[in-house]
Amino acid sequence: MAEPLPDLIEELVSDAQNEDPAAVLTTLASEDDVSIATVLESLPVELRISTWEGLPRDRKIDVLVEMRSDPREILIDATPDTEWALMFADIEAESLLELMDSLPSRLMDLAFKALDEQQQAFFREATQFTDSEIGHWISHEQLALPINAKVRDALRLIRRNVPSHSDTIFLTNRSGQFSAAVKLTKVFGAPEHVPLVELTIENMPVLKVTDDTTVASLQLQRSGFASLPVVDDNNKLMGRLDVTSASELVNENYERQVMASAGMDEDEDLFSPVAKSARNRALWLGINLLTAFLASWFIGMFEGTLQQVVALAVLMPVVASMGGIAGSQTLTLIVRGLALGQVTKANFRALMMKELKVGGLNGVIWAIIIGIVASVWFSSAALGIVICLAILVNIVSAALAGVFLPVLLDKLKIDPALSGSVILTTVTDIVGFVAFLGLGTLFLL
Structure with a gap:
């Protein structure tokens, strides 16, 4: 079980003061990406950089994604250029979208080239929208089938892979337009020959790519579904918004409001340079x-x-x-x-x-x-x-x-x-x- 954050920070600082970097990394090894990101933001800059350098390379991008902009940029600047090609090896469009405001242009070009063709298309599509529009943040991992599919097709799709926070299958027409949705619970136990259209949900909420991120996220949270379909102006299914992404967007908006009430930026680093904080x-x-x-x-x-x-x-x-x-x-x-x-x-x-x-x-x-x-x-x-x-x-x-x-x-x-x-x-x-x-x-x- 992960340690409470205050205890974890105290342990890391103590290990660092004892000049025991191995103990620092051992302590972090069992923590998830969110916890590591929060801990790094809580450490003085020198200790933060030394801890970051010791993290496994395959975890660094995921940790950066979970960090605020200011502390993240300190670590990006401290990372040698020779490291980035290996760190970007498995990057996906969603992660690059999170990092794009922090990465310098040379690293953005390197990261974009590391994406496969499909991920590059997803990235270009997302950047057509501002970060205040939900189309910027949608996930393309979804369960989708043609409108004429049957229960057997749905069971075959489910056996291959079920993305996290998926409780429905989206049905589309020949033009890729969203038509209806079926709850997974309706699929299980239904005869295999039954058309999915007979099991569809009535009045399922649908989000537009241009919807405000906070409004769309709150709509999902109130809907009772784990995710909602996101469509364009022509009702073409573009992806989905899941409850985890929605919660993160709502939390970010709340934090932005709290910090703004004091005239401060929500991305400000706890240990940002004195001159920058004062300015x-x-x-x-x-x-x-x-x-x-x-x-x-x-x-x-x-x-x-x-x-x-x-x-x-x-x-x-x-x-x-x-x-x-x-x-x-x-x-x-x-x-x-x-x-x-x-x-x-x-x-x-x-x-x-x-x-x-x-x-x-x-x-x-x-x-x-x-x-x-x-x-x-x-x-x-x-x-x-x-x-x-x-x-x-x-x-x-x-x-x-x-x-x-x-x-x-x-x-x-x-x-x-x-x-x-x-x-x-x-x-x-x-x-x-x-x-x-x-x-x-x-x-x-």
């Missing part, structure tokens, strides 16, 4: 600085109030923080809904009203609690009322912004996961500060 993160730090100056400018408008009522300065972070948290909760919910295709014009109004009610309820509850605390803390009922009203206004406005902002950004073709949180924080800070200091000016001076 990648500098842009969003700069954007955040501009929004912080904007919020500070609004605060500066109430400089006189702050000088006379110092308690307002003490309590300002409370107002901003409550609005920021409330807004981020709504924003996260809406961003997820947009990614899953659940937020539309039809339900937008109802969704907005629901979030306003949630914001209003939470606003009233926490405004009262914070107002009481502030009143007791500073012995001022008026200050308690001021912060109570400011908290209510900020939480409700945060809920409203959390719904509107991601939808608006999505309409403008801007990734709401990437920029939504920065804009939302600015909105809640400004609304909170203006409401709190404005009310303070009216009631406390």
